[in-house]
Structure formats: structure tokens, C-alpha cells
Amino acid sequence: MKVQGLELTEIAQEYGTPLYVYDGEKISTQIQNLKKGFAKAPLKIKYATKALTNVSILKLMRSQGVGVDAVSIEEVKLCMMAGYPANEIMYTPNCVGFSEIQEAVELGAMINLDNLVMLREFGKTYGDKIPVAIRINPHIMAGGNSKISVGHIHSKFGISIHQQEEIMEVVNEFSIQVNGLHVHTGSDILDAAVFLRGAQVLFDMAMNFPNLKFLDFGGGFKVAYKPDDVQTDIFKVGEEVSEAFNAFCEKYGRQLELWLEPGKYLVSEAGYLLVEANVVKETPEITFVGVNSGLNHLIRPMLYDAYHQVENISARPSSALKKYNIVGYICETDTLAADRMLPEVNSGDILAIKNAGAYSFSMASNYNSRVKPAEVLIWNGEAALVRKREVFEDLLRNQVVLDF
Incomplete structure (x- = not known):
């Protein structure tokens, strides 16, 4: 078996086994597919670093014009080592102590919060001085396996869509600057319908926030695991989601950025x-x-x-x-x-x-x-x-x- 003309058996002989081998060309191809699929929208790709955090892979992502999403303070620091300015790193923690969020703020990372407790603490501490994004749980069951479905009502991720009132109370009480909304339903999602359902949740909620810069649709695109395996038609999804997004921006009154957070899609098959x-x-x-x-x-x-x-x-x-x-x-x-x-x-x-990968x-x-x-x-x-x-x-x- 060859990768970029190199025999994998010879690589195994040179470096020993077990051995992880990554095809950088395949990563680049996946990035280009996303850019082409969402060409009609102002797309920003934020690689979900938890999938593979090797600093050389992060540097490759940066060379291809891809941003990053980190879920721990350690991932934030790894991304900074790879050359990312802190203000280009989205930090999306889950169930961490507030001290870790404070450390991310001190480093200069973008903050994305997924629970009311931390949102309130953030408001008390920073008021209107530091912008923040909010991750919403849309109560959508999606994904190829219950363990990788994260947007349903029993998931620990995100603030429930049914808690909009409480979100607005906290935001208004502390004059919090909300610059983005985020939703992620799970992995191995095949078609645009799921993304559009999540999008509608964001579109409805976004009307409460006049100063948004982006809407983040997460990731979860399905990749092929078997020969002739079904996978996400990224061009069809990109076309339909971009159309809906641009229509929303017209209603909202100005153009926002459309963010995606692919992890597995970019590196799995590589x-x-x-x-x-x-x-x-x-x-x-x-x-x-x-x-x-x-x-x-x-x-x-x-x-x-x-x-x-x-x-x-x-x-x-x-x-x-x-x-x-x-x-x-x-x-x-x-x-x-x-x-x-x-x-x-x-x-x-x-x-x-x-x-x-x-x-x-x-x-x-x-x-x-x-x-x-x-x-x-x-x-x-x-x-x-x-x-x-x-x-x-x-x-x-x-x-x-x-x-x-």
C-alpha cells in the first residue's frame, strides 16, 4: 500500500511498529472540499483539535488557513505553540473550574461557554469587557452512535434551548457581550436536514443578540469507514446550509461568519x-x-x-x-x-x-x-x-x- 508514492511497509521498517502514519495531502484535500462546499458563505473552519493534537498537524492546519477549536487549556497552549495567535483560538470547555476559563481569558483566547453557572460567573467577573460565545443544546438526537451524539436533551453539552429566558436574564444583568452562538449535535451526520434543524435553533435565538459576529454549526460530518461506505455529501450540505445562512443574514440585517468545527472529517481518513x-x-x-x-x-x-x-x-x-x-x-x-x-x-x-487519524x-x-x-x-x-x-x-x- 502506497501513500503519496511511499510504501507503508518501508515506513514501518524504518520507524518500527506500532506506528501512526498521517497523510498530509488527504488532510489538505478534506479542507479544500469544505471550502468548496461552503463557497457561497463566509466560511471559517475551526479544526476540533481534540481529534489529533500533534503540534505538526496543528501547524499544517494553520498553513492551510484553518483555525482551531480547543476544549482544554492544554489544547489552547498547544495551538499557541503551533503559531496560532491566542485570539484566533476558540476555547470551548465543558465542566471545567472557573479558574481554567480565567486562564484562557488571560492568554487571550476566544471563550465559548456551555452552562449558565459559568456564564453568570463570567458576567460577574468581566461584565461587558470580554466578549463570549454561547453553546446551545438544541435537543436534537443525531449521530451514528449514542456515545457521540451530544445535542440531545440528556446531553451534558450546551445550555438547553428551553433556558433562553435564563440566558437572557444573565446576559442583560451583566451586560455581557455575546459575539457568537454555537450548536453541535453529534458525529457521523449524513445530510443537511440535521444541520438545518440546528441552524434554525441558532437563527431563532440569534435575533435576541444584535452584536453577533458568527454562528457556529459544529461539525460531525460522516467519513467513509468501509469500501463504498456512505458518507456526508459535503457539497450538498454546504449548498443547502449556506443558502439558509445567507437568507438568515439578510433577515438579521448584516452578514455574519459561518463557522464549522470539523475534527474527524479532516484527519480520520488521513x-x-x-x-x-x-x-x-x-x-x-x-x-x-x-x-x-x-x-x-x-x-x-x-x-x-x-x-x-x-x-x-x-x-x-x-x-x-x-x-x-x-x-x-x-x-x-x-x-x-x-x-x-x-x-x-x-x-x-x-x-x-x-x-x-x-x-x-x-x-x-x-x-x-x-x-x-x-x-x-x-x-x-x-x-x-x-x-x-x-x-x-x-x-x-x-x-x-x-x-x-
Whole structure:
């Protein structure tokens, strides 16, 4: 398998496995697709950094004219390290202490609040001196999995649309400058209808705020996980949402900016997790391929029942197809892929697990005291190391060892 003309097996040989590999060209293509899809609106893309926070990836985003959305103060600082001015970083925390919000204000980040308690505290502290955006929970159930649907009535995210009165009371009491409204319903959303439903919530509420600069529609575009998988038609969605947005701006009386916060859409398909087959284990029922990785490096299959396509990139051309369960080396039920037909796998073969760009390294852990893999970025046909592989000493780096 080649990426930008480079053989992944050769990259695995050079940098070792397990290994995350990112295709920068694919990231750029996804960015351009969004820009083309929403060409009729004044679009600003704010990459959801939680998907993949490697500083080199953030710098690539910046070089492509993409802004950032951060959900922690640490992500804010990483974005600043990547060269983003603080005032271009949207900070959207959830259930943090007010001291973290204050730190973000001190750094100069844009603030986006999603609960009334913090909105009130913000108003008490800053009054009309610091602008703020407000995240609304639209009570829309959407997304491919209940664990990644975040806009429904039971979600912890956003201020309920039914609490508009309380929002206005707090805003008016402290003369808070509201410069943006934000809604995000979930991930793996296929069509424009969901975005338009969320948009209507924002349009209705926006009429209460005369000094808005933007409306933020979140992200959640579905990417392909399987060959011929259905995915969001970004051009159709862009056309319909842009039309509705521009019509609203005419009603509002001036042109606002349309913001999107894609994470997975930009980086998921760009990523590969390369692993080596340690053992092929035959049982009366199942043939397991045990690899040198696991849920500590790719938790999505166990956490979300997520599907990741797997290819045996070491396969011989004449290899017959066989059914396998790809499992990890973690002492836990650790299935990465079940019932997969692959060319015959032998110990030492390299498997490529696709869609490993989003929520793979960023959710990785040292479970079972395993170290985290290296990361490699392919850009302009060249592979470059963008994070070193951890070593055993990294596991001890912050421990304070007592004598007994």
C-alpha cells in the first residue's frame, strides 16, 4: 500500500511498529472540499483539535488557513505553540473550574461557554469587557452512535434551548457581550436536514443578540469507514446550509461568519495505524491474529463499536483469503476487528488499520504499562517523524518512588 508514492511497509521498517502514519495531502484535500462546499458563505473552519493534537498537524492546519477549536487549556497552549495567535483560538470547555476559563481569558483566547453557572460567573467577573460565545443544546438526537451524539436533551453539552429566558436574564444583568452562538449535535451526520434543524435553533435565538459576529454549526460530518461506505455529501450540505445562512443574514440585517468545527472529517481518513502480527492463533471456532498494539492505541472499536478497515499490506499476491479476528496484546477483551476476510496472515506481517487519524493517538494510554507509538507525517512525498516513540523510562518520568 502506497501513500503519496511511499510504501507503508518501508515506513514501518524504518520507524518500527506500532506506528501512526498521517497523510498530509488527504488532510489538505478534506479542507479544500469544505471550502468548496461552503463557497457561497463566509466560511471559517475551526479544526476540533481534540481529534489529533500533534503540534505538526496543528501547524499544517494553520498553513492551510484553518483555525482551531480547543476544549482544554492544554489544547489552547498547544495551538499557541503551533503559531496560532491566542485570539484566533476558540476555547470551548465543558465542566471545567472557573479558574481554567480565567486562564484562557488571560492568554487571550476566544471563550465559548456551555452552562449558565459559568456564564453568570463570567458576567460577574468581566461584565461587558470580554466578549463570549454561547453553546446551545438544541435537543436534537443525531449521530451514528449514542456515545457521540451530544445535542440531545440528556446531553451534558450546551445550555438547553428551553433556558433562553435564563440566558437572557444573565446576559442583560451583566451586560455581557455575546459575539457568537454555537450548536453541535453529534458525529457521523449524513445530510443537511440535521444541520438545518440546528441552524434554525441558532437563527431563532440569534435575533435576541444584535452584536453577533458568527454562528457556529459544529461539525460531525460522516467519513467513509468501509469500501463504498456512505458518507456526508459535503457539497450538498454546504449548498443547502449556506443558502439558509445567507437568507438568515439578510433577515438579521448584516452578514455574519459561518463557522464549522470539523475534527474527524479532516484527519480520520488521513491516518493509518501500522501493526505487526505477533501470532496467528487457531482455535476450533476462530482464527486470531494477535498484533503488537491494542485498545491502548486504538480504543474506538471497544469504546464505540467503531469499524476500522484492516489490510494485510505484507500479503503475497497469491495469498488465499481467510477469516480472522484481529486482537491486541492488552490483558482485556481487546478486539480491533472481527470476522475480517484478509489474504493469509503470517507472523511478522504488517497490517494497516485505516481511519486512525482521529481519536487514536489522542485517546491512547499507557494501559498495561505499554508505551505509546511514534507518529509520522507524510507531506510532499516525504515521511517525517513528528513524535518519537515512548521508551520504558517515560513510564517512570513523573513517578516519585518511595523506599520501604
